[in-house]
Amino acid sequence: MTNKRVYNFSAGPSQLPLEVLETAQKQMLNYENSGMSVMEMSHRSSAYQNIFDQTKADLKELMNIPDNYSILFLQGGATQQFSNIALNFNDKGKADYIVTGNFSKKAAQEAAKFTDVHIAYDGKENNYTHIPGQDELDIRDDIDYVHLCTNNTIYGTEWDYIPDTKGIPLIADMSSNILSRPIDVSQFGVIYAGAQKNMGIAGLAVVIVRNDLLETHKDQIPVLSELDTMAKKDSMYNTPPTYAIYMLGLVLKWIKKQGGLVAMQEYNVKKAKLLQDYLDITDFYDYPAEIGSRSHMNVSFTTGHSDLDALFVKKSIEAGMTNLKGHRLVGGMRASIYNAMPYDGVAYLVEFLKKFEKENKE
Helix, strand or coil, rough: HHCCCCEECCCCHHHHHHHHHHHHHHHHCCCCCCCCHHHHCCCCCCCHHHCCCCHHHHHHHHCCCCEEEEEECCCCCHHHHHHHHHHHHCCCCEEEEECHHHHHHHHHHHHHCCCCCEEEEEEEHCCCCCCHHHHCCCCCCCCCCCCCCCCCEECCEEEECCCCCCCEEEECCCCCCCCCCCCCCCCCCCEEEEECCCCCCCCCEEEEEEEEHCCCCCCCCCCHHHHHHHHHHCCCCCCCCCCHHHHHHHHHHHHHHHHHHHHHHHHHHHHHHHHHHHHCCCCCCCCCCCCEECCCCEEEEEECCCCHHHHHHHHHHHCCCEEEEECCCCCCEEEEECCCCCHHHHHHHHHHHHHHHHHHHC
């Protein structure tokens, strides 16, 4: 591990590429001979406008975002969008939510404050270990949109297909798997994501929205929730999260150097397979996410014994790893292996899993 850095398996804020951190370090005090840090720049300055514009251009290129979509850089993270979505896309006053984990559940609960929410699928009965097939979705006809979360960090499940919503706009929270693989943006009405998992640092939400959906908004909603206003002002109605946008720009440049989203997908599948294959052959660890529903970004597992789980976490820290403790809702352990987690880090974890099993198996 370089410079005594640990292998950081945090679900977010997550590990960043070392190259990105080193670039930010070099530019911290004097960005490109401007005599100041990016943190100190006016968001209206030409120097910062160049950063902003290039970041948008790189995101558009990497994700192949069509010209009829707007890219917004907003504050409040993905959670703010739980409200914004329901406030902005509310002509008919009805929306369907597919609940496959904790954050899609929270999104539905927030939206219910502003619109009639119907749960088109709820994975609660199977403890959110399953992604539903098309025939399991109960989607109404006369609604404003269908909402889903494409990757579930807590339970370690991920959509591997885009459901057919019969022309109804599909809105997706992609916070934890955006930029991990190619997607067809044109199949979504809105894509949003908090940056701190796979795109950069906390404080920024990226919203990609089809322009025809931005035509109107309801009166008497907070101005910073008016997505059409934010689009017209190019995310600068107020001061945007300038440094977080700059960090996103560095991450995008790094992904382009790796070969883009096709290369990232190949690398992420390879990393996940290494870890998942081992968990499947051992009877010491329990890996509850169903085959076919498993995430390439988050792997949740347990020994089945809380005392052993706690020992695992303790020993993993001593071994130079961190943030492997599972979410409080499910316990156990969780390895978040986003784009920036190197293959060597996953291999190191697998060797630790084997060693811990050997030392603690009855």
